[in-house]
Amino acid sequence: MFSALQNLPSTGRFAPSPTGKLHIGNVYTALGAYLSTRRFPHSRFILRIEDLDTSKDTRKESEKIIENLEWLGFDWDELVFQSQRLDIYREALKEIRDIDPEDPLLYPCSCSRKEICAQSPADPIDGMRVYKGKCRKNPPSSSQGCSIRLKVPRAGEKRIEVRDFIFGPRIFDLEKQIGDAVLKRRDGQFTYQLAVAVDDGIEGIGQVVRGRDLLKSSALQIYIRRLLSLKDLRFAHLPLILENGGVKMSKSRGSADVSLLREWGASPEQIIGFCAWLMNLYPAPEPVPMGIEECVKLFSYKKVKFGPNRLKDRELPAYFSDPHWWKRSGGSYRRIEYGIYG
Numbered sequence: 240m241f242s243a244l245q246n247l248p249s250t251g252r253f254a255p256s257p258t259g260k261l262h263i264g265n266v267y268t269a270l271g272a273y274l275s276t277r278r279f280p281h282s283r284f285i286l287r288i289e290d291l292d293t294s295k296d297t298r299k300e301s302e303k304i305i306e307n308l309e310w311l312g313f314d315w316d317e318l319v320f321q322s323q324r325l326d327i328y329r330e331a332l333k334e335i336r337d338i339d340p341e342d343p344l345l346y347p348c349s350c351s352r353k354e355i356c357a358q359s360p361a362d363p364i365d366g367m368r369v370y371k372g373k374c375r376k377n378p379p380s381s382s383q384g385c386s387i388r389l390k391v392p393r394a395g396e397k398r399i400e401v402r403d404f405i406f407g408p409r410i411f412d413l414e415k416q417i418g419d420a421v422l423k424r425r426d427g428q429f430t431y432q433l434a435v436a437v438d439d440g441i442e443g444i445g446q447v448v449r450g451r452d453l454l455k456s457s458a459l460q461i462y463i464r465r466l467l468s469l470k471d472l473r474f475a476h477l478p479l480i481l482e483n484g485g486v487k488m489s490k491s492r493g494s495a496d497v498s499l500l501r502e503w504g505a506s507p508e509q510i511i512g513f514c515a516w517l518m519n520l521y522p523a524p525e526p527v528p529m530g531i532e533e534c535v536k537l538f539s540y541k542k543v544k545f546g547p548n549r550l551k552d553r554e555l556p557a558y559f560s561d562p563h564w565w566k567r568s569g570g571s572y573r574r575i576e577y578g579i580y581g
Contacts, residue, residue, distance in 0.1 A: 246470050248445040251276030252285040253313075254435070257300035258292075260496035261307045264450070264480045267514040271477050272448035273313055273531065274538035285442055286315040290322045291434055294426070307497045311507045312531040319442070321434055328429040331437045332422060335389065335466050344466070347385035348374040348421065359418075364479075365452040370418030387423040391462060399458040404446075404475040404540040411458035420459055436460040440469035448475045475540060480517060519544050 253269040255261065276284045286308070288301050305318070336345050350373055359368040370388070379385055391413035401409045411417075422433040439447060439460075447457070454476045461471060500510060508528035516526035520537040 245443055246440075246445045246472050247283075247443060248473070249276065249279035249282045250285070250443050250445050251282070251448065252287050252439070252442065252444055253308075253315075254287040254289050254438075254449075255304050256289040257297035257304060259300070260498055261304050262496045263510070263514065266311065266497060266510060267480055267517055268449055268477060269308065269313060270511065270514045270531070270534065271475065271518060271543075274534055275446060275448050275475060275540070277535050278538055283317070283443075284315045285317045285319060285444070286313075287438060287442075288318070288320045289431070289434070290320055291428060291431065293322055293325075293428065303498070307501075310501070311497070311511060317442075319438075321438065324434070324438070325429065327441065328434055328437055331433060331467055332387070332429070335422070335463075338466060344390050345387050345422070346375060346390065346419075347379055347382035348388045348419075349379040349385050350374055362455070365455055367417060367455060369416065370420070372414075372419055375419055384425055386421045386425045388419040389422050389463070390419055391417065391459070399461050401454065401457045401461065402471075402473055403454065403457075404473060405478075405543050406451075406454065406476055409454065409458075411455060413459060413462060416455060417459055422463075432456065432459055433463060436463040436469070437467065439472060440464060440467065444472060446473045446475060448477065451476045451479050475543075477518070477543065518542070 251272050253272045255265055255269070273284060276282045286305070288304070290297050290301060301320075332345070336343060338344055350370075354373075355368055355370060358371050358373075361368055374385075374388065375390060394412055394414040397413075399411050399413060401411065403409060420432055421430050423429055438444075454474075457474050457476070464471065497510065506528065508530055509526075511531055511534060512528040513526040515521065515529060515534045515537065516523060519542045520534060520539075521527065521529075
């Protein structure tokens with residue numbers, strides 16, 4: 240059994256994935272995680288790079304994320320990379336497999352992504368699709384080339400409560416709302432759901448701050464943690480930042496990033512002040528530049544609004560000394576607006 244630290248409220252983390260550039264939504268989440276941790280006098284903050292996809296060389300992306308976070312004023316007590324923990328995830332998977340040899344919790348799944356997409360629509364907030372359990376009912380004859388899925392409790396058998404500082408207690412039925420989850424992909428890579436549940440346990444994370452789109456995933460991760468005899472923790476899921484048209488910011492969409500803002504001459508205080516303003520940490524009609532240490536004194540979960548609350552016609556242009564807030568898209572530029580969604 241891998242060793243786990245005691246979960247303390249004063250231990251927090253920010254865990255970016257090096258799949259693209261650090262955008263405003265990432266900074267907003269990082270700020271929430273940092274402030275919720277550093278408000279304690281003897282805090283411990285961890286920067287975890289979620290580089291699980293070892294088939295890609297993400298060193299440059301990781302270095303840029305780290306450099307931008309340092310430029311913004313963030314500091315951390317420990318820097319870890321998921322790619323260096325593969326043996327730990329392998330051990331965790333074995334521990335789950337050994338829980339009940341007579342009725343294994345893990346089974347091979349041959350379903351393709353295309354099949355799953357045809358069976359279940361994507362959730363509009365988190366994009367997750369409910370797995371209908373085809374291979375649980377009719378296991379493939381061979382496990383070769385299959386992913387490994389975890390059986391979740393049958394509908395109504397055991398519901399999972401997520402205690403959230405912002406959204407309050409939420410109850411989830413894993414079979415109805417998520418379905419059996421993949422813990423290891425068919426290409427041999429461990430999944431986010433397994434890795435993050437293990438990481439938060441061995442790091443002694445006491446509270447997880449991240450985006451609203453991961454609220455449902457928290458229920459699954461609690462279930463995995465309990466299977467591994469890891470203690471529960473508390474969550475705070477921040478409202479999402481939406482671009483024009485109600486679409487959440489993402490690296491895959493090329494959402495405006497910190498490096499671009501730096502090219503425009505934006506200061507760290509402007510970016511941090513804007514994110515603190517989105518978090519409603521100070522009352523003001525427009526964002527005000529401020530440093531991270533100033534934000535620590537202002538932080539309170541009670542101030543964070545959970546919407547739906549759209550900030551119509553709020554644009555960054557004037558605030559960042561630019562006549563318009565533009566985003567490069569397919570060789571052209573288009574203006575974007577920001578909103579908060581619960």
